[in-house]
Amino acid sequence: MEVYRGIPVYPGVVIGPALLLDTEGYLIPQRSISASEVVDEFERLKIGIRDAAIEVRSNQAIIATKVGTQYGAILGAHAQMIEDPFLLGEIESLISKKFFTAEYALSLVMRKHIKEIQSLPDARMASRATDLFDIEKQILGKLIGQRKEGLNSLSEPVVILAHDLSPSETAKLNTKLVHAFATEAGGRTSHTSILAGALEIPAVVGLGKFISEVTGGDIVIVDGNAGLLIIDPDAETLRRYQKTQTDIVSLDASLESLRDLPAITQDGVEVKLLGNIEFPHETKHCLDKGAQGIGLYRTEFLFMGKDAVPTEDEQFEAYKEVVQAMGKDRPVVIRTLDLGGDKLAAFSNLHIPEKNPFLGLRSIRLCLRNIGLFKTQLRAILRASVYGNIQLLFPMISTVLELRQAKMIVSEVKEDLFEEKVPFNKDIPIGTMIEVPSAAILSELMAKEVSFFSIGTNDLVQYTLAADRSNEDVASLYNPGDPAVLRLIEMVVKAAKHSNVALNVCGEMSGDLIYTMLFLGLGIRQLSVSPHSIPEIKQFIRMVNLKDAENVAKEAMRQQTARDVNNYLREQTRKLLPDSLMY
Amino acid sequence: MEDASHELLKRVVKIKNPNGFHMRPKAAFVEAASRFASEVKLTWEGQVFNGKSMFELMLVAAGEDSEVTLEVFGSDSHLALQELEKVLAEEDVSVLD
Numbered sequence: 001m002e003v004y005r006g007i008p009v010y011p012g013v014v015i016g017p018a019l020l021l022d023t024e025g026y027l028i029p030q031r032s033i034s035a036s037e038v039v040d041e042f043e044r045l046k047i048g049i050r051d052a053a054i055e056v057r058s059n060q061a062i063i064a065t066k067v068g069t070q071y072g073a074i075l076g077a078h079a080q081m082i083e084d085p086f087l088l089g090e091i092e093s094l095i096s097k098k099f100f101t102a103e104y105a106l107s108l109v110m111r112k113h114i115k116e117i118q119s120l121p122d123a124r125m126a127s128r129a130t131d132l133f134d135i136e137k138q139i140l141g142k143l144i145g146q147r148k149e150g151l152n153s154l155s156e157p158v159v160i161l162a163h164d165l166s167p168s169e170t171a172k173l174n175t176k177l178v179h180a181f182a183t184e185a186g187g188r189t190s191h192t193s194i195l196a197g198a199l200e201i202p203a204v205v206g207l208g209k210f211i212s213e214v215t216g217g218d219i220v221i222v223d224g225n226a227g228l229l230i231i232d233p234d235a236e237t238l239r240r241y242q243k244t245q246t247d248i249v250s251l252d253a254s255l256e257s258l259r260d261l262p263a264i265t266q267d268g269v270e271v272k273l274l275g276n277i278e279f280p281h282e283t284k285h286c287l288d289k290g291a292q293g294i295g296l297y298r299t300e301f302l303f304m305g306k307d308a309v310p311t312e313d314e315q316f317e318a319y320k321e322v323v324q325a326m327g328k329d330r331p332v333v334i335r336t337l338d339l340g341g342d343k344l345a346a347f348s349n350l351h352i353p354e355k356n357p358f359l360g361l362r363s364i365r366l367c368l369r370n371i372g373l374f375k376t377q378l379r380a381i382l383r384a385s386v387y388g389n390i391q392l393l394f395p396m397i398s399t400v401l402e403l404r405q406a407k408m409i410v411s412e413v414k415e416d417l418f419e420e421k422v423p424f425n426k427d428i429p430i431g432t433m434i435e436v437p438s439a440a441i442l443s444e445l446m447a448k449e450v451s452f453f454s455i456g457t458n459d460l461v462q463y464t465l466a467a468d469r470s471n472e473d474v475a476s477l478y479n480p481g482d483p484a485v486l487r488l489i490e491m492v493v494k495a496a497k498h499s500n501v502a503l504n505v506c507g508e509m510s511g512d513l514i515y516t517m518l519f520l521g522l523g524i525r526q527l528s529v530s531p532h533s534i535p536e537i538k539q540f541i542r543m544v545n546l547k548d549a550e551n552v553a554k555e556a557m558r559q560q561t562a563r564d565v566n567n568y569l570r571e572q573t574r575k576l577l578p579d580s581l582m583y
Numbered sequence: 584m585e586d587a588s589h590e591l592l593k594r595v596v597k598i599k600n601p602n603g604f605h606m607r608p609k610a611a612f613v614e615a616a617s618r619f620a621s622e623v624k625l626t627w628e629g630q631v632f633n634g635k636s637m638f639e640l641m642l643v644a645a646g647e648d649s650e651v652t653l654e655v656f657g658s659d660s661h662l663a664l665q666e667l668e669k670v671l672a673e674e675d676v677s678v679l680d
Contacts, residue, residue: 070607077610077637086636113638122644128606132641 001234002214006182006207008227009193011532013244014159014180014202018220018231020211021162031104031215033095041095045088045102048142053082056138074131081135103143110136159220161229163211170195180222182229184209186470194508197530198278198301200285204229206472255535259290263538266545271520273538274331274528276506280318283325286531290538293331295528296393296454296506297322299377300339309373315380323388331389333454333504333528334381335433336374336406338363338395358468363396368405378413385425392428393454398436403449431502435459440488447499454528455492457507461485479562480509486518486557486565493523504528513540513577514569520546521553543576591656592664596671603646608673613637615670621657623667634667 033041056079064072081087087109094105113132120126157179164185170192173181179201186192186205196203202224214220214231221230221241225248230237263271274295275286286294302310302318310318323332340362354360367374384390392410397403407430417424432449434440435456443453457480462469464484467477479485489505496503504526509515511529516537519527529537552572559565598604616623616634623634625643632639634653645651653671655663 073607073610077606080610080613081637081641084637086633087638113641117641120642120644122603122646125603125605125641125644128641131606 001237002210002231004182004207004210004229004231006204006227006229007186007193008203008224009205010196010199010201010203010224012180012202012224012248013241014222014224015219015233015238015241015245016157016159016179018161018214018216018218019158020214020216021160021165031101032099033101035099038096038099041102042092044143045091045095045106048102048139049082049088051142052135052138053079055142056082078131078135078138081131082139103140106139106143107136159222161211161214161220165192170199173199173201175199175201180224182207182210182220182222184211185472194298195278195301197276197532198282200532206475255539258535258538258542259288261290261538261542263541265520265541265549266543267547269520269546270525271541272526273534273541274333274504274526275531275534276528277322277531280321280325282531283322286534287325289531289534291531291534293333293389294322294326295331295333295504295526297332297334298338299335300337303337303339309376312376312380312383315377316383319381319384319390320387323384323390326388328388331391333391333393333431335393335395335454336364336377336381337367340366358462364394364402364406365396368402368409371409374409375413378410379417382410382413382417382424382428383422385428386423390425390428391431391452393431393433393452395433395456396435396459397432397446398438400442400445400449403432403446407449433459434492435463435507437464437488440492443492443495444499447495447501450501452502452504453492453496454504454506455489457485457489457505457509460488460507461509464488479566480512480515481565481569482562483557483560483565490522490557497523502526511537513537514566514573516540517544517549517552517572518556518569520544521549521551521556540573540577589656589658590660591654592660594653594664594668595650596653596668597650598645598647599672601647603649604643604651604671608670609637609640609643611673612667612670613640615666616663619655619657619659619663619666621655621660621663623663624654626652626654 056075060072060075060079063075090109091102091105094100094108095102098105100108110132114129117129117132118126157177160173160178160181162181162183164183165181170181180203181196181201182204183192184207193203193205196205202222204222204224204227207229210229210231218232221228221233221237223230223241223244230241233241263273265271272292273290274293275282275289275291276296276298277283277286277294278298278301283294297319299315302315319334326332340357340360361369367377378392381390381392394403394406397406410430414424414426418426429451431452431454432439432446433456434443434446434453436459439446440455440460447453458469461478461480461482465477465479465482467474469475469478493503503524505519505524506528510519510527511533513536516527520541527537552569556565556568559568600608613635625632625634625640627643627645627649630642632643634640643651651671653664653667655667657663
C-alpha cells in the first residue's frame with residue numbers, strides 16, 4: 001500500500017481500478033498478462049510489427065518519389081529494423097518468460113538497444129538513437145491502435161491517473177465510467193481542477209510523482225476530502241473507506257435539508273449564493289444545491305474539445321437551456337469567451353503560440369481582435385436574454401478603454417438585432433470581471449461604465465502576485481490570503497458601494513470557508529461558488545454574526561503575511577465549525 | 584544459389600565510404616545478407632555482430648578506412664562472401680545517413 005498526499009479539488013471517496021494516461025493523453029497499457037494470453041499476445045505483436053512495417057514502407061515510397069530515393073532509404077532501414085527477426089525474438093521471449101504485454105516488452109527491449117547505441121563513442125552513430133525512438137513509436141502506435149484503448153471506449157468504471165490532464169481531455173471524460181481522477185501536476189485553481197468540479201467527480205491533483213508506482217488495473221482509492229491517493233490499499237484501509245463512503249451519503253442528506261432556507265446570518269443579514277457552471281447540464285445541480293442563480297457561466301467550455309467554433313444557434317441553444325432551467329427571475333450571469341492561457345481551443349487559427357500566454361492575447365483581448373467571433377457570441381447571448389434574467393459579463397478587462405470597446409460592440413450587435421427585428425432584452429445588465437490588478441485599482445472609474453462587478457479571485461491572485469497558479473515551483477506564492485489581494489478586494493468593495501454597483505465574488509476563494517467571514521465583514525453580500533460548496537457555505541453563514549465577521553475582517557486586514565491571514569482566519573472559522581470535515 | 588561448400592570463409596574488408604558504415608550501407612548489407620542461407624557475421628573492434636540484424640549492426644560504428652571482418656558459414660558461403668564483400672566495399676558518396 002502506498003499513500004500520496006495532494007490537493008483535494010472535489011470531495012468524495014471513490015474506490016476502483018486504475019487507468020493510466022501518459023503525458024500525451026494515451027492510455028498506458030497494462031504491464032502484464034496471464035499465462036493463457038501469451039499466444040494471443042504473440043499474435044498481436046506480429047500483426048503490430050507487420051502493420052508498422054507496411055506503413056513505414058509506404059511512407060518510404062512516397063518520400064522516394066517526392067524528394068529522392070536516398071531519403072526514402074532511411075525509412076527502408078527503419079522498416080528493416082522493425083522487421084528484424086532478432087527484435088521479434090527478444091520481445092517474444094520477454095512475453096513468454098515474464099508474462100509482459102507486447103507493449104511493455106517492446107519498450108523494455110527498445111530501451112536496451114537505445115542505451116547501447118547512445119553509449120557508442122561515435123557521436124553521429126550515437127545520435128541514431130532517435131531512429132529507435134521513432135521505430136518504437138511506430139510499433140507502439142499499431143499495438144495500441146489494435147486495442148482501441150481510447151478514453152472514449154471505456155467499458156467499465158475506472159479511476160483515471162495521469163501526470164496531468166488538459167482541460168479539453170478533462171472535459172471529454174465520460175463520468176458514467178470515470179469515477180474519479182488524480183494527477184501528479186496541477187493546483188487547486190488550475191482549470192483541470194475547476195473542471196473536476198463541473199464533472200462532479202472526486203479529484204486530487206498536485207500529488208507529485210506516483211505514476212511509475214502503479215500499474216493499470218491496480219485498485220486505488222481517491223480521497224477527495226483529505227486529498228489522498230492510496231494505491232493498492234490493505235484490507236483495513238479498504239474497510240475504513242467503505243465506511244467513509246456511507247458516512248458521506250448521510251452528511252449530504254443532512255445538508256440537503258438546508259436547500260430551501262436562506263443564507264442569512266444570526267443577526268439577519270442575507271447573503272446571495274449563486275453557482276458557477278461550465279456546462280448547461282449543471283444548472284440542475286445548482287438548483288438541487290439551492291443556488292439562487294448562476295453567478296458565473298464560463299462559456300469557453302462550449303468551445304473546448306471541439307473541432308470548430310460553435311455556431312450562433314448552438315450557443316443560443318446552450319444559453320437558452322441554462323436560463324430556462326433557472327426560471328424567469330433567477331439571474332444568469334454569462335461571461336463572454338475567456339479563452340487563451342491554458343484553455344487552448346482546438347481551433348489554432350485563433351491562437352498563435354505565445355511566449356507568455358497569461359500576459360498575452362487571451363480572453364477579452366482575443367475577442368476584441370476577433371470581432372466576428374465575439375459578435376456571434378453576443379448575438380447568441382442577447383437572443384437568449386428574452387427567456388429570463390441574463391446578465392452579460394466581460395472577463396479580464398484591464399483598462400477603461402477596453403471596457404468601453406467591449407460595450408460598444410454590444411451596442412452594435414443590439415442595433416443589428418433591432419434592425420433584423422430579432423427580440424432581445426435591450427436593458428441587459430452589463431458587468432465586468434475585476435481580476436487584473438489594474439481593474440481593481442481603477443474600480444472607481446470602472447464602476448461608471450457598468451452595473452455590476454464580479455471579482456475573479458483566481459486570476460486576481462495570480463496577477464497580483466505574478467505567480468503562475470499551475471506551476472508547482474511558485475504555487476506557494478499564489479495565495480488568496482495575501483494582504484495585497486485583500487487590499488485590492490477591499491478597494492473594489494468600497495468603489496462598488498460608493499458608485500452603487502452590484503458586487504459578486506467568484507473563483508475558488510469564494511468557496512473556501514475560511515474566507516467567508518472576511519468577505520461578510522468587508523461588506524460583500526453575494527458569492528458565486530461551485531454548486532457543491534453551496535450547502536456548506538450556507539450552513540456556515542447561518543452560524544455567523546455580522547458584527548463578529550466585521551471584527552474578523554478588521555483583524556485580518558491588519559496581518560502582514562498570507563500565512564498570518566490564513567492562520568488567523570482558519571482559527572476563527574474553526575471556532576464556529578469545530579467538527580467540519582473540511583479541516 | 585546452392586554451392587554446397589559449407590566452408591567458414593573470412594575476409595577483412597576496408598570501409599571506403601567517406602561517411603563510414605552508416606545507416607544506408609547497413610540497410611543494404613542486411614538486405615543482401617538476408618537473401619543467403621549462410622550465417623553472416625561481422626567483427627568490428629573485437630565484437631561480433633549478426634549480419635542479418637539491423638539492430639545489431641546499428642552498434643557497428645566503423646568509420647572511413649576502418650576495417651571489419653566478414654565471416655560467412657553455410658551452404659551458400661562462397662556466393663555470399665562474394666556478394667557481401669561487394670556491398671561492404673561500395674563507395675556511397677552521399678552525405679545522408
